Amino acid sequence: MKDAAxxxxxxxxxxxxxxxxxxELSLDALARKSGVSRSMISLVERGESSPTAVVLEKxxxxxxxxxxxxxxxxxxxxxxxxxVARLKDQxxxxxxxxxxxxxxxSPANVPQPMKIVEVHFPPRQRVAFETNVRDVTVYEQVWxxxxxxxxxxxxxxxxxxxxxxxxxxLDGPKIFHNPTRKTARYAIVVASDSNxxxxx
DNA sequence: CAAAACTGGAGCCGCTGTCC
DNA sequence: GGACAGCGGCTCCAGTTTTG
Numbered sequence: 001m002k003d004a005a006x007x008x009x010x011x012x013x014x015x016x017x018x019x020x021x022x023x024e025l026s027l028d029a030l031a032r033k034s035g036v037s038r039s040m041i042s043l044v045e046r047g048e049s050s051p052t053a054v055v056l057e058k059x060x061x062x063x064x065x066x067x068x069x070x071x072x073x074x075x076x077x078x079x080x081x082x083x084v085a086r087l088k089d090q091x092x093x094x095x096x097x098x099x100x101x102x103x104x105x106s107p108a109n110v111p112q113p114m115k116i117v118e119v120h121f122p123p124r125q126r127v128a129f130e131t132n133v134r135d136v137t138v139y140e141q142v143w144x145x146x147x148x149x150x151x152x153x154x155x156x157x158x159x160x161x162x163x164x165x166x167x168x169x170l171d172g173p174k175i176f177h178n179p180t181r182k183t184a185r186y187a188i189v190v191a192s193d194s195n196x197x198x199x200x
Numbered sequence: 201c202a203a204a205a206c207t208g209g210a211g212c213c214g215c216t217g218t219c220c
Numbered sequence: 221g222g223a224c225a226g227c228g229g230c231t232c233c234a235g236t237t238t239t240g
Contacts (some may be wrong), residue, residue: 016201028227037207038208039230042231043206049206051205051206052205055205
């Protein structure tokens, strides 16, 4: 899926722009909320930059959505809401910085509070999310399917092997690290407390 | 060391609201 | 209606940081 990347950048661009305007945030306002410069946000919204996972996570926090929902098609495009997401239709995105590959497994835009994401995490790589506090509570569970990863949440490091599952809340910095020489594969289940709140 | 990602400042342009 | 100010979006640029 190499040629899908520009398409996906376009999708992220539309999605970020749509979420920002729906929250009535200017570039400046989102820049202040997310900690990403407005120049960068402008580049992302025009699809002229390949943002890293760290930047996207900051933007997602500023927009009060889970990172995974930045890969959903824009609301206008959700004409047919299928409860099934076929493998070929599941969006894949690769972090240009670490090379980690994530796939949104869950069907896009279904009105449910949880999402499943599959991640292939390259050997020796490390991704540090700052994870700003959101107005809504976001919960995550990481279930390791293959290999070993270390997840540091609130300064506590958890070494997870195949079959292990870690539950955490997205309200502080977290670091994903694969200390081994083998790609790790894990599933993330993300759920948010989206009970209407999130207005601030 | 080079390239890419990223930041922050400055300037330009278009739109909108207000005042005379 | 025209002048003006304020705001938002975009672009350019110089500089820093990170990564391979």
